[in-house]
Amino acid sequence: MAAPWEDVLRNEAAIQEAAAVAVDAALLEGVLMRTEREPNASDVVNFAPFTLLPSAVPSALFEQAYAVQQDFNLLVDAISQNKEFLEHTLASTIKVDDFTAQLFRIHMQVLEEGLAQSVFLGINRSDYMFDCGVDGTPALKQIEINTIAASFGGLTSRTAAVHGRVLKVLGKSEEASRLLPNNPSKGLALGIAKAWELYGSQSAVVMFLVEEVQRNIFDQRCVENELWNRNIRVIRKRFRDVFEKGSLDDAKRLYMNGQEVAVVYYREGYVPKNYDQQNWEARLLLERSRAVKCPDIATQLAGTKKVQQELSRPGMLERLLPGHTEAIARIRATFAGLYSLDMGEEGDKIAATAIADPDRFVLKPQREGGGNNLYGEELRQVLEKIRDSPERTSYILMDKIKPQPAMNYLLRAHSPLQVSECISELGIFGVYVRQDKEMVMNKAAGHLLRTKAIEHADGGVAAGVAVLDSPYLV
Ligand code: ADP
Ligand code: MG
Numbered sequence: 001m002a003a004p005w006e007d008v009l010r011n012e013a014a015i016q017e018a019a020a021v022a023v024d025a026a027l028l029e030g031v032l033m034r035t036e037r038e039p040n041a042s043d044v045v046n047f048a049p050f051t052l053l054p055s056a057v058p059s060a061l062f063e064q065a066y067a068v069q070q071d072f073n074l075l076v077d078a079i080s081q082n083k084e085f086l087e088h089t090l091a092s093t094i095k096v097d098d099f100t101a102q103l104f105r106i107h108m109q110v111l112e113e114g115l116a117q118s119v120f121l122g123i124n125r126s127d128y129m130f131d132c133g134v135d136g137t138p139a140l141k142q143i144e145i146n147t148i149a150a151s152f153g154g155l156t157s158r159t160a161a162v163h164g165r166v167l168k169v170l171g172k173s174e175e176a177s178r179l180l181p182n183n184p185s186k187g188l189a190l191g192i193a194k195a196w197e198l199y200g201s202q203s204a205v206v207m208f209l210v211e212e213v214q215r216n217i218f219d220q221r222c223v224e225n226e227l228w229n230r231n232i233r234v235i236r237k238r239f240r241d242v243f244e245k246g247s248l249d250d251a252k253r254l255y256m257n258g259q260e261v262a263v264v265y266y267r268e269g270y271v272p273k274n275y276d277q278q279n280w281e282a283r284l285l286l287e288r289s290r291a292v293k294c295p296d297i298a299t300q301l302a303g304t305k306k307v308q309q310e311l312s313r314p315g316m317l318e319r320l321l322p323g324h325t326e327a328i329a330r331i332r333a334t335f336a337g338l339y340s341l342d343m344g345e346e347g348d349k350i351a352a353t354a355i356a357d358p359d360r361f362v363l364k365p366q367r368e369g370g371g372n373n374l375y376g377e378e379l380r381q382v383l384e385k386i387r388d389s390p391e392r393t394s395y396i397l398m399d400k401i402k403p404q405p406a407m408n409y410l411l412r413a414h415s416p417l418q419v420s421e422c423i424s425e426l427g428i429f430g431v432y433v434r435q436d437k438e439m440v441m442n443k444a445a446g447h448l449l450r451t452k453a454i455e456h457a458d459g460g461v462a463a464g465v466a467v468l469d470s471p472y473l474v
Contacts, residue, residue, distance in 0.1 A: 004472060005053050008170050009407055009419060018169045019052055019409065019417050025165045026050060026411075029158040031468065032218040039215040048155050048218075049467035051451050052409035054163045054179060055424045057471035058130065061140040062447075065128055065428045068334060069444035071327035072126050073432040075311075076147055077439070078320050079302035080120075083111060085320065086301055089310045092342045096394040097366050099272045100304060106284050107297045116252035116290040120434040121195035121263065123188055123294055124303070125150035125427040125448065128334065129401045141401050142334040143425060146368070147295050147303030148270045152461060153184030153429050154222025156448045156468055163470040179470055180447075184429045187445025189226030191431035194441050195292040196232055196262045198433065204262035205233040209286075211268045212238060216462060220267055235259070239268065239279035246285050254289035263292045270300070270368045305364050309338040309396040337399035341392040351387045354397055355380055362398045362457075370463035375400070405454050410467045420453040424469060447471065 008014050026032075026047040033048040034041065079085060086107070094101035126145045130138040160179045167176035196206055206227055208220060224234045237245075237256060245257045254261040264286055268274055275283070287297050301307065310316060312335045317328045339350040354361045363374040363383060374382055386392045403423040410420055427448040433441040450466040452459065459465030 004056055004175070004474060005170075005172075009053075014170060015052065015409065016417065018166050019411060021169050022050075022052055022162060022166045022411060023047055025162045026159075029161050030218060030222075031155050031158050031162060033155075034215045034217060036215070039213045042217070045218075046413045047411070049410065049412040049461065049464075050159060050162065051422070051467055051469040052166060052411055054160075054167070054470040054472040055406060055408060055422070055449060055451055056474045057424070057426060057449065058138055059473040061128075061130055061138060062426070062471060062473055064140050064330075064334075065126070065426055065447075066444050068330040069126060069428045069430045070442050071324070071331050072145060073122060073124070073430040073442050074324070074327065074439075075317070075321060075331060076122055076124055076145065076299060076302050076430075077120070077432060077434060079307060080122075080296065080298040082320065086298065086307070089307055090301065090304065092390075092393040093304070093306045093366060096390055099275075100301070100306075100366050102275075102280060103297055103301055106280075106287055107301060109284070110287045110297065113288060116288065117292060117296060118290075118436050119195050119198045119292045120296060120299075121191055121292050121294040122147065122299055122430065122432045122434075123150060123191060123265075123445075124430045125153075126430065127425050127427045129423065129425050130403045131336070131401045132404045136404075138404065140334055141336040142308075143401070144305065144308060145303055146427075148300045148368070149267045150427075150429065151216060151219055151267070152427075152448050152450075152468065153188050153446065154219035156470075157183045157185045157222060157446070159468050160470045163472075175472070179472065182446045182470075184446030184448070185222035186226050187429060187431055187443060188223050189230070191433055191441060191443075191445070192223070192227060192263055192265060192294065193230050193232055194433045195294070198435055198440070199262035199292055201260055201262060204260040205235050205256075206263045206265060207256060207261045207291075208234060208236045209242070209264055209266045209268045210236050210238060211274065212240075223265075235261075239274070239282040242282035242286060243278040246282060248285065248289055252288060252290045254286065254291040261289075261291045263294060264289075265294045303368075305366050305396050309340055309398075311335075312338040336401055339397040341395050341397060343390060343393065347392065348387075350397055351383055351392065355383050355387070358383075360400055362400050364396050364398060365394055370459040370465065373458045375457040408451060408469075410451070410453065412467065422451045423454055424449055424451040425466065426471065 449469040452466040
């Protein structure tokens with residue numbers, strides 16, 4: 001993709017001026033993060049890292065990503081209700097991956113007890129890159145779908161205004177007017193509000209379950225504010241608070257300090273380091289409750305890398321979404337090659353192929369949050385070491401997606417201004433609400449574009465690698 005800003009990219013004076021305006025605009029608009037030094041205080045905050053210029057995104061692929069989001073919502077929801085599929089798919093993983101195994105144990109325990117929850121709320125983000133084929137035509141390929149704690153819907157609701165200002169300063173008012181409106185925080189809040197309403201208790205609250213370290217609090221506050229604007233009370237608690245103050249009554253209604261909780265929105269609980277023994281007990285208490293969990297534990301499991309890989313097997317989507325022929329075609333068109341490393345001939349063969357040609361693949365463990373995947377020489381070494389051991393089943397292999405880089409400036413606090421060769425990842429937020437068997441809401445709620453320098457193979461914004469961006473459709 002040719003960068004639409006070639007004419008200004010090397011104009012140092014113009015770029016310097018625009019960068020100063022950009023940073024102030026980000027602070028004014030609220031594109032904020034707490035600092036690494038004081039992650040739990042708002043006395044001193046900084047702008048969240050972002051690109052100086054919006055990045056070019058092919059409009060056809062952008063539309064394709066929006067068009068498939070309701071299908072992905074349906075799919076995730078269907079998987080979460082399919083006990084046999086989850087059991088069968090995760091059987092090999094839970095033998096070697098303790099974290100997935102522990103989630104799975106809670107899932108089974110809750111099912112055995114009988115679900116108390118009847119309203120279900122899903123907030124996910126499906127992430128894509130634009131794979132550059134041999135003939136140079138870009139194709140939309142899914143990286144993964146995040147079914148728990150998908151972040152940056154708040155801050156990204158404010159980045160288009162910043163980029164609009166930058167373009168105007170650079171003499172590009174026409175282009176500025178073409179930037180798309182985007183407000184995921186409102187869309188996410190509408191989903192939470194709907195679930196709250198269906199839960200049916202005016203006095204009950206929405207509980208944001210948050211991490212001990214809360215650098216990204218402003219992103220969450222954007223969603224929180226939308227709920228307060230609708231007169232829905234929000235509390236912020238940690239697993240530790242739930243362990244100490246949480247309880248269930250006879251009808252499994254959840255109470256925090258005597259206050260009824262209608263919806264639990266997890267911005268926590270997606271990686272092993274979020275849990276100690278007490279936190280696992282708190283998680284179990286939440287899952288057993290009648291409160292609407294966003295997501296419930298089955299939906300979290302539906303977002304594992306192992307599930308993603310199994311979905312790409314021929315016939316699997318047809319089994320999960322019978323009768324949805326068109327939705328299946330739209331979903332499948334976004335799949336890159338995905339391969340199981342389960343023990344057996346199929347796994348042996350793909351492991352050998354990847355060892356011989358590591359640059360074709362990405363090796364992924366069952367982890368979230370960025371920085372866990374293996375590439376190139378490291379992929380080869382690790383795979384060589386574990387190729388004959390069941391340990392290999394804790395990973396999946398995926399075709400490496402190769403987007404066309406474009407030049408941009410990544411603005412970070414305390415970093416020099418320099419031009420970088422960059423690639424972008426587009427995320428679409430999905431929101432749905434189901435009451436018993438009936439879907440009462442199914443929407444795409446906005447987008448997130450993240451961009452990183454090509455020297456980083458892995459990692460998101462929170463991991464300090466990617467930065468916030470806005471799509472400029474071409
Ligand atoms: P996580 O759950 O850690 O976010 P992802 O699957 O999103 O895991 O991978 C993290 C990052 O690694 C992505 O944001 C992307 O930059 C890169 N990545 C993942 N899969 C691929 C792939 N198949 N090809 C190229 N890059 C990839
Ligand atoms: Mg990711």
